[in-house]
Amino acid sequence: MKDPFMQAALEEARKGRREGGIPIGSVLVIDGRIVGRGHNQRVQKGSCVLHAEMDCLENAGRLKASDYRRATLYSTLSPCDMCSGTVLLYGIPKVVVGENLSFQGPEAYVRSRGVELDIRDDAECKQLMQDFIAQQPALWNEDIGE
Amino acid sequence: MKDPFMQAALEEARKGRREGGIPIGSVLVIDGRIVGRGHNQRVQKGSCVLHAEMDCLENAGRLKASDYRRATLYSTLSPCDMCSGTVLLYGIPKVVVGENLSFQGPEAYVRSRGVELDIRDDAECKQLMQDFIAQQPALWNEDIGE
Numbered sequence: 266m267k268d269p270f271m272q273a274a275l276e277e278a279r280k281g282r283r284e285g286g287i288p289i290g291s292v293l294v295i296d297g298r299i300v301g302r303g304h305n306q307r308v309q310k311g312s313c314v315l316h317a318e319m320d321c322l323e324n325a326g327r328l329k330a331s332d333y334r335r336a337t338l339y340s341t342l343s344p345c346d347m348c349s350g351t352v353l354l355y356g357i358p359k360v361v362v363g364e365n366l367s368f369q370g371p372e373a374y375v376r377s378r379g380v381e382l383d384i385r386d387d388a389e390c391k392q393l394m395q396d397f398i399a400q401q402p403a404l405w406n407e408d409i410g411e
Numbered sequence: 412m413k414d415p416f417m418q419a420a421l422e423e424a425r426k427g428r429r430e431g432g433i434p435i436g437s438v439l440v441i442d443g444r445i446v447g448r449g450h451n452q453r454v455q456k457g458s459c460v461l462h463a464e465m466d467c468l469e470n471a472g473r474l475k476a477s478d479y480r481r482a483t484l485y486s487t488l489s490p491c492d493m494c495s496g497t498v499l500l501y502g503i504p505k506v507v508v509g510e511n512l513s514f515q516g517p518e519a520y521v522r523s524r525g526v527e528l529d530i531r532d533d534a535e536c537k538q539l540m541q542d543f544i545a546q547q548p549a550l551w552n553e554d555i556g557e
């Protein structure tokens with residue numbers, strides 16, 4: 266059975282791709298309910314800070330510390346240094362990751378700070394990223410600071 | 412002599428305070444010129460991701476990797492996990508910090524990743540934060556995920 270939350274993150278990623286953007290999506294789940302969703306906004310908003318996870322958290326709005334501390338963040342791709350740092354800032358205890366083959370963030374460090382990472386090896390997430398990277402390598406490199 | 416870039420970051424912090432926001436400011440300097448400036452937008456934009464450093468980078472726009480790699484980021488306060496992670500993502504080699512008494516980010520980790528941190532013990536930066544924290548402790552705690 267497919268994970269409905271990862272499917273929602275994938276929907277966000279596909280929406281971003283249809284907009285001409287980078288196909289990474291994210292949802293924030295608290296008490297079994299999606300409270301925020303988003304996708305990478307580099308192309309759409311000319312943003313260098315709104316990676317999918319950041320857009321998702323921004324769309325969730327100003328939450329209480331006690332909300333973040335029982336939340337799970339879903340992302341179609343392994344969170345980069347920025348997004349991982351945001352997880353640490355807000356004390357989000359768990360991150361579910363679609364795949365970490367196309368890109369791998371600082372997973373060992375994040376785990377060392379007490380965050381649970383659940384890395385899936387999701388075929389749809391991988392395909393979406395691999396197609397995108399092959400098509401627009403310069404845009405992808407810009408997004409990861411390379 | 413006062414550092415004009417730290418003074419510019421302080422101006423941003425004071426502007427934020429006059430707007431009713433959290434008084435932290437930041438500027439990004441490349442080749443001796445300010446290319447972006449910003450201040451914390453939690454109150455003003457209801458944002459949980461636009462810390463001063465993030466707002467500054469967002470206002471600087473989409474830069475090339477080669478631009479970030481010769482940039483210096485100024486902040487009136489020690490960058491948190493999120494903002495430190497963003498420095499790492501983009502490979503910004505140097506961060507000048509107004510003070511780290513009111514709050515201290517993951518400085519040892521950031522240094523271990525090769526970033527130079529120049530921590531000033533700036534009296535104006537400290538006063539601004541100490542006054543704010545005394546006046547609005549709940550807002551401050553929200554901003555640092557506590």
